[in-house]
Amino acid sequence: MSRPGSATEDEFVELVHAAWPSLYRTAILLTGDHGLAEDLVQTALARTYARWGKLREPAAARGYARRALVTQTTSWYRRRSTRNERPTEVLPERASGADTGTAVSDRVDVTAALRELPPRQRAVIVLRYYDDLSVQETAEALGVATGTVKSQTSVALARLRTLLGDVELTTTAPGGHHA
Amino acid sequence: MPELSDLLHRSVDDVDVPRPHVHDITAQGRALRTRRRLGAAVAAAVVLGAVGGGFALADSFGGDRRSEIANPTTDTPTPYDEWSAWSLDDDVTIGGRPVRLPGQTVNLAQTSAGVVAKTFPGDDDPARYVLVRPDGSTRALALPASVPTVDGDIAAPRIAWVTSGRDVLVLHVWDVEKDEELARVDVPSPGTTPPSAGEILEPALLDGEAAYFQTHGGVSRRVLWATGEVRTLPRPVASVRSGVATGGDSSGSTYVVMDAATGRVRRAVQGDVIRLTVSPDGRWLYGSTSDGSFVEPVDGGKRVPLADLSVMASWSPGGAVVGQKGTEATMMRCTTDGRCTEKVVGEGGEVSVLSADFLNAG
Numbered sequence: 001m002s003r004p005g006s007a008t009e010d011e012f013v014e015l016v017h018a019a020w021p022s023l024y025r026t027a028i029l030l031t032g033d034h035g036l037a038e039d040l041v042q043t044a045l046a047r048t049y050a051r052w053g054k055l056r057e058p059a060a061a062r063g064y065a066r067r068a069l070v071t072q073t074t075s076w077y078r079r080r081s082t083r084n085e086r087p088t089e090v091l092p093e094r095a096s097g098a099d100t101g102t103a104v105s106d107r108v109d110v111t112a113a114l115r116e117l118p119p120r121q122r123a124v125i126v127l128r129y130y131d132d133l134s135v136q137e138t139a140e141a142l143g144v145a146t147g148t149v150k151s152q153t154s155v156a157l158a159r160l161r162t163l164l165g166d167v168e169l170t171t172t173a174p175g176g177h178h179a
Numbered sequence: 180m181p182e183l184s185d186l187l188h189r190s191v192d193d194v195d196v197p198r199p200h201v202h203d204i205t206a207q208g209r210a211l212r213t214r215r216r217l218g219a220a221v222a223a224a225v226v227l228g229a230v231g232g233g234f235a236l237a238d239s240f241g242g243d244r245r246s247e248i249a250n251p252t253t254d255t256p257t258p259y260d261e262w263s264a265w266s267l268d269d270d271v272t273i274g275g276r277p278v279r280l281p282g283q284t285v286n287l288a289q290t291s292a293g294v295v296a297k298t299f300p301g302d303d304d305p306a307r308y309v310l311v312r313p314d315g316s317t318r319a320l321a322l323p324a325s326v327p328t329v330d331g332d333i334a335a336p337r338i339a340w341v342t343s344g345r346d347v348l349v350l351h352v353w354d355v356e357k358d359e360e361l362a363r364v365d366v367p368s369p370g371t372t373p374p375s376a377g378e379i380l381e382p383a384l385l386d387g388e389a390a391y392f393q394t395h396g397g398v399s400r401r402v403l404w405a406t407g408e409v410r411t412l413p414r415p416v417a418s419v420r421s422g423v424a425t426g427g428d429s430s431g432s433t434y435v436v437m438d439a440a441t442g443r444v445r446r447a448v449q450g451d452v453i454r455l456t457v458s459p460d461g462r463w464l465y466g467s468t469s470d471g472s473f474v475e476p477v478d479g480g481k482r483v484p485l486a487d488l489s490v491m492a493s494w495s496p497g498g499a500v501v502g503q504k505g506t507e508a509t510m511m512r513c514t515t516d517g518r519c520t521e522k523v524v525g526e527g528g529e530v531s532v533l534s535a536d537f538l539n540a541g
Contacts, residue, residue: 013201020199025191038197042204047451047469049208071453071469110186130187143453143469143490145506147531160183169183 012052012061016045019062022131023069029126030073032115040076044069066131067141070123074142113163121156124149259313260497262512264294266533267524271296275522276315287311287535288331288338288382289496292356294535295320295331295338310355321358326351328538330382333420333459333496337361339385339404341392343371350383350390352404362404368394384419386439391416391424399426401440412442417454420494421461423477436464436477446479458494463515465492465500474500474515483517493536503532 020041027037048065114122120142127138128149135153139146161169258274266284270277273294282300293312300307305324309317322329329338336356342349346369352362371394383392383402390402391412399412416424416439424439425448434448434455448455448466455466457477465474467490475482485492485500488511492502500513508525510532524532 009205012205016199016201016204021196024196025194028191028194029187034197042200043207045199045204046207046210049205052208067469068451071451074453109190110183111190125183126187129184130191132184139506143467145489145491145503145531146529147506151531157183169181169186 008052012049015048015061015065019045019065023065026066026126026131027069027073029111029114029130030070030119030123032111036076040069040072043072047072063141070127070141071143074119074123110160110164113160116163117156117159121152121159124152125156125160128153256497257313259293259495261495261499262510262522263289263493263495263501263535264311265501265503265510265524265535266296267508267530271311272524273311273315274313276313278311278315278317280309280311280317282307284533286328286538287533288329289333289493289535290331290336290338290355291334291496292336295329295355297328310358318358320353320355322353328382329353330385331355331536332385332387333494335387337385339383339390341383343368344373346371348392348394350392350402350404352385352390362407364402364404364407364409366394366400366402366409368398370395384416386419386422389419389439391419391439399442401442414442418456420457420459423457423461425455425457425464434466445477448475454490456494458498458515459496460498463498465494472500474513474517483515485511485513485517485519487511488513488519489532489534491534491537493534495535502534503530506530508532 023041023044024037027040028034031037031040044065045068047068048061051064052061114125117125123142124138127133127141128135133141135146135149139149142149157169258276260274262275264271264273264287266272266287269279269283271280271284271287271294272278280296280298282298282304284296284298285306286297287294288297293310296309296311298307298309299305306326307324308320308322308326308329310320311317325342326340327342329340331338337352337354339350339352342351346367348366348368348371350362350364350366351360353359354361383390388403388405390404391400392402393399393415397415399415401410401412401416402408414426414428414435414437416426417434418425419439422439424437424442425434426437427433428435428444428447434452436445436448437443438445448464450466451468451470453467453469455464457464462477463474464477466472472485472488472490472492473482474485487504488500489503489505492500492511495501495512498515502511503509504511504521506529508523508528508530510522510524511519512522513519524530
């Protein structure tokens with residue numbers, strides 16, 4: 001699909017294959033939905049391609065793609081309306097793991113708990129504790145202040161601990177600082 | 180004791196990952212790139228036409244809504260009109276005047292009478308609502324502590340919110356000067372349940388005689404609060420001022436500008452827009468993308484970038500965009516011609532300023 005002799009196109013194809021799995025898994029955690037995750041990652045990478053001329057550095061391109069993914073996801077939730085998406089005290093009756101493609105009954109269903117968080121808090125948790133981003137990197141990915149990331153992390157962790165009941169979580173933030 | 184990071188990895192690391200459709204991705208990317216170039220060309224053509232032909236673009240929304248920025252009025256704007264209000268640490272600043280409120284402020288709803296601050300005086304105390312007037316005086320409002328987040332009418336001394344019951348949402352409208360309820364309208368919402376632990380974080384959006392919110396299942400409603408008339412709109416309203424609204428299109432992938440009364444789409448707004456709000460006079464849009472913020476006319480035209488301005492900026496009553504400069508202890512006030520002035524609000528270092536009309540959910 002790449003034009004012969006086009007290093008730019010070839011590099012982009014390499015980026016897609018290298019970044020797709022991790023972006024897809026991030027999107028699964030953000031949305032809990034396979035089809036939506038695939039659509040969002042595809043669009044995020046398409047936006048990266050549209051900017052490819054300015055993003056030749058692979059690390060920068062990956063960062064842009066991740067930011068585009070988070071932006072797409074946040075935007076999707078915002079437009080879909082989160083008015084009726086309220087925090088609850090307990091998980092739904094069936095904490096389904098079906099959307100993640102796993103059926104390990106003895107596993108803490110953290111994905112179901114994640115889905116009970118507002119989208120922004122969910123994104124903060126996923127970026128910090130799955131993608132191992134620092135507070136600053138998370139703030140840049142979300143386009144918010146670092147103070148907001150810290151406060152949202154604190155609230156989200158408290159909510160997760162409530163939702164997961166008697167499961168005690170430990171959290172080691174990137175850089176070794178306990179949250 | 181499980182590590183959260185390990186739990187997250189174990190939850191998805193063994194998920195079957197589909198193969199990427201590289202061809203589709205690049206095709207979609209090319210289309211985006213083409214659309215971006217076309218958009219720039221169209222915007223340039225509009226500007227050239229306006230300048231070369233010496234005509235003004237007609238206001239397709241009608242009326243005589245003047246922008247204080249584009250067409251300065253003879254009225255002298257107050258500091259509140261110009262700089263709105265924000266909160267940093269324990270202080271609320273309104274029109275440049277600091278006001279100390281007890282506890283943490285989590286929301287500032289703009290009204291014509293000042294901002295209504297939602298505060299938590301202590302960790303275990305219920306929320307309190309306080310009207311902070313432009314002169315710095317305050318008045319504790321008699322709203323119940325259970326009231327969730329409110330939205331203000333930037334052109335009137337009113338706020339609104341919704342509460343939920345079984346199969347119903349209730350719209351409340353409150354006069355903040357008289358400190359009394361003006362209206363309460365029950366709106367059927369099959370499937371809605373009373374709040375248990377949380378609260379409805381998004382209020383009804385208030386614009387003159389109408390309020391906008393969604394019922395259970397995502398049905399978008401426009402309610403005339405004085406008469407109780409309820410109308411269904413084809414899509415959710417994200418921002419509304421002076422009868423002009425923004426919201427997502429039917430696919431949810433693009434923002435549109437629409438007539439707030441009917442939901443009729445006027446135009447789509449190009450770009451990967453995260454947030455799009457309408458100016459108080461209904462003539463301008465403030466938008467944010469992953470590449471930065473901008474203002475542009477509601478009817479389309481030249482998009483003016485606003486460098487350094489935080490995504491979390493809001494329109495002031497006088498029609499400027501006010502927000503934090505990145506994460507610095509500096510507030511920016513940007514007019515629709517792209518000119519910005521700055522005001523230092525702290526002693527340096529990174530700070531987190533709460534702009535008006537935003538909710539600090541943390």
